[in-house]
Structures are given as structure tokens and as C-alpha cells.
Amino acid sequence: MGRNKCPSTKANSTTGTTPMRYKTSEEYSTFPLMVMEGSEYSPNQCVFQNDEYGIWLYHANCIEFMDMLIAKFPEGKFDMIFVDPPYFLSNGGITCHAGKMVKVDKGQWDKSSGAEMNHEFNLAWLSRCQKVLKLNGTIWVSGTHHVIHSVGYAMQQLGMKILNDITWEKPNPPPNLSCRYFTHSTETIIWAAKSEKSKHLFNYDDMRKMNKDKQMKSVWTIPAPNGAEKIFGKHPTQKPVALLERIILASTNETDLIFDPFSGSSTTGVAAINTNRRFVGTELEREFITLSITRLKYAIEKRR
Numbered sequence: 001m002g003r004n005k006c007p008s009t010k011a012n013s014t015t016g017t018t019p020m021r022y023k024t025s026e027e028y029s030t031f032p033l034m035v036m037e038g039s040e041y042s043p044n045q046c047v048f049q050n051d052e053y054g055i056w057l058y059h060a061n062c063i064e065f066m067d068m069l070i071a072k073f074p075e076g077k078f079d080m081i082f083v084d085p086p087y088f089l090s091n092g093g094i095t096c097h098a099g100k101m102v103k104v105d106k107g108q109w110d111k112s113s114g115a116e117m118n119h120e121f122n123l124a125w126l127s128r129c130q131k132v133l134k135l136n137g138t139i140w141v142s143g144t145h146h147v148i149h150s151v152g153y154a155m156q157q158l159g160m161k162i163l164n165d166i167t168w169e170k171p172n173p174p175p176n177l178s179c180r181y182f183t184h185s186t187e188t189i190i191w192a193a194k195s196e197k198s199k200h201l202f203n204y205d206d207m208r209k210m211n212k213d214k215q216m217k218s219v220w221t222i223p224a225p226n227g228a229e230k231i232f233g234k235h236p237t238q239k240p241v242a243l244l245e246r247i248i249l250a251s252t253n254e255t256d257l258i259f260d261p262f263s264g265s266s267t268t269g270v271a272a273i274n275t276n277r278r279f280v281g282t283e284l285e286r287e288f289i290t291l292s293i294t295r296l297k298y299a300i301e302k303r304r
Contacts, residue, residue: 031056031257031280039064042284048293053300054255054278055269059289062261062282066128076134076194078280079201079256082247082268083129083141084237085151088118119150125261126154132259133194136201138163138251142189142239152190161193163200168243169221191251200251207250220246225267232294235265244271252277266292273299 031054036044042061049056058065069077113121129139139160141151155162166189173185193200207216225240244267252258254276260268263281265288272279273296283289 031278036060036065036068047289048296050296050300053273053303054257055273055296055300056280057263057266057269057289057292057296058280058282059284059286060282061284063124063128065282066125066132066261070128070131073132076137077132077257078259079134079137080248080252081129081133081137081139081259081261082244083125083139083261084239084264085122085125085141085143085147085262087144087146087237088113115150118147119154122147122150123154123157126151127158129259129261130158130160130194135194135197136199138191138193138198138200140189140191140247140251142168142187144184144187148188148190155190155192159195161196161198161200162190163193163202164191164218165189166191167219169219170224171221172223189247201253203250203253207246210246210249222246229267232298233265233291235267235288235291238265239267241267241271241274244268245275248272248275248277263292264288266295269296270299273303 036046036058038044039061042059042064044060044064045058047057047059126139126141133139141148143151152162152165168187168189170185170187173183176183208214210216220243222240222243225234225238229241230238248258248268248271252275255278257278257280258268258272260266260279260281263269263283266279266281266283269279269281269292281292283292
């Protein structure tokens with residue numbers, strides 16, 4: 001593949017929208033990144049760019065993308081990272097969808113290669129995420145029991161500082177059709193700092209205000225994405241915008257730079273636009289790139 005540059009999507013200055021303000025010209029100029037070379041694994045090209053709102057999406061292999069970033073920014077680049085990695089649960093099980101029994105088959109990207117290979121993969125992307133975080137940056141990783149314990153152990157291996165484990169409770173989960181287990185109604189989100197030396201940001205007052213002037217607990221009850229969030233299509237592990245907005249508001253300031261290496265349908269990007277943060281995402285699956293671009297454009301139009 002040849003070298004690729006981002007297609008630009010410029011905002012209309014006549015709409016009255018206040019554009020995102022950058023701290024320095026250097027901050028503004030670092031994205032979009034220099035041109036990237038395609039590989040056997042990925043086109044590695046920027047497919048969506050909006051400089052006014054600070055949004056960049058790459059059709060890229062996140063490992064190759066982060067390796068390039070590490071070489072360019074050895075001190076780290078991102079204020080916060082959200083990761084919704086493959087859960088490795090597409091192995092012939094069943095679940096209930098729209099009242100019907102269906103196979104749990106989200107795609108080849110979600111199939112397990114065995115516990116050791118899965119953990120090796122988690123270490124590979126997590127170690128790179130750690131390096132592209134700024135000194136005081138934090139990372140949030142979501143998952144079910146299929147993956148989250150490996151992620152937590154990998155964080156300890158890498159010397160990261162685990163700050164909280166959030167339990168995301170889904171109030172109306174699909175029933176367990178086998179009747180041999182408790183109904184799966186939660187996911188775990190681990191919040192960690194880059195290292196033990198990190199002085200992480202936590203917007204305590206904002207979280208307390210959001211929680212009726214009480215300390216916010218680590219169990220969050222938030223509905224799964226509704227129909228309005230899937231009007232352009234859906235991702236099999238799509239997260240609700242409200243969940244990402246809370247995460248972003250808790251651990252970043254306005255205009256901070258957020259990264260999502262497994263961007264999926266770009267819910268993180270949509271939440272970043274809604275909260276006046278900048279966003280860089282990478283996604284490998286072409287169908288989700290198309291969905292992401294549509295959602296990002298729509299979120300920007302709503303902001304204007």
C-alpha cells in the first residue's frame with residue numbers, strides 16, 4: 001500500500017459554533033500524524049479528519065500505529081485511553097437477542113486462541129498503550145470475565161497503578177437461556193494510571209455533582225445502547241454513549257486528547273465530541289470504519 005493522508009472534513013464557520021481551542025501550535029500540528037505505510041496487516045490510512053473539533057480516525061492495526069507513535073513521542077502523547085478489546089467469547093455459545101436464541105459469534109477477531117496466546121495479545125497492546133500515555137495519563141479497559149482478569153494481571157506485570165474497578169450494571173440484560181448460570185448483567189471496567197508515580201486526574205466534584213451531591217460509587221447502572229444510538233448500524237460490543245461520557249468527564253479536562261485503539265463504532269469519539277475533547281481512534285474492520293465515519297459526522301453536526 002502507498003502512503004495516505006487524512007481526508008479533511010471542515011466545519012462551517014457560519015454556524016456559530018465555537019471551535020476547539022488548542023494550547024499551542026505544536027499541540028495542534030501533531031495530528032494528523034505523518035503519512036503511514038500500509039502493511040500486510042492493515043491499510044494504515046487516515047480515513048476521517050476534522051481539525052476544528054480535533055477528531056482523527058485511522059483504518060489501521062493498533063499495534064503498528066502505536067509503535068509509530070512510540071517512536072515519534074517517546075514521552076507519551078495521550079491524556080487518556082479507553083480500550084474495549086476483543087473479549088474472546090465467540091466460541092460457539094448461545095445468547096438471547098430480540099427474543100430469539102442466537103450463536104455468540106461476533107467475528108473472527110473475537111475468537112479465542114487459548115489462554116496463553118490471549119494473554120500475550122493483551123500484553124502486546126497494553127504495553128504499547130502504557131508507552132503512549134502521558135506521565136499522568138490514565139487508561140480504562142472494559143471486559144467480561146473472559147478477558148478482564150488477564151488485563152488486570154497484565155497491568156500488574158507492567159507496573160501500572162490500578163485505581164478502581166468499575167462494575168457496569170445493565171438493568172435489562174438478555175436472559176440466560178441455558179438456566180445453568182446466573183444471568184450475565186455486568187461488565188468490569190478497570191481504571192489504571194500509567195505507573196505508581198503518576199499523579200492522575202480525577203474530577204471528584206463533577207462526579208459528586210452528577211450523583212446528587214453524593215460520592216459516586218464504583219457500581220454504575222447505565223442501560224445498554226438504545227435504538228437511537230444504532231440508527232446507522234451497530235457494533236456487537238457497542239457501549240452506551242452515557243458510559244463513555246462519564247468516563248471522559250471523570251478523568252480528563254476539556255481539549256484533552258483521548259485514544260481508542262479498538263475503536264469499533266467510535267462511541268468513544270462520539271462521547272469526546274459531546275464533551276469537547278479531542279479523539280484519535282484506530283479500527284481494523286472496514287464495516288466498522290464506515291459506521292464510525294457516519295456516527296462521527298452526525299455527532300459533529302449535532303454540536304454545531
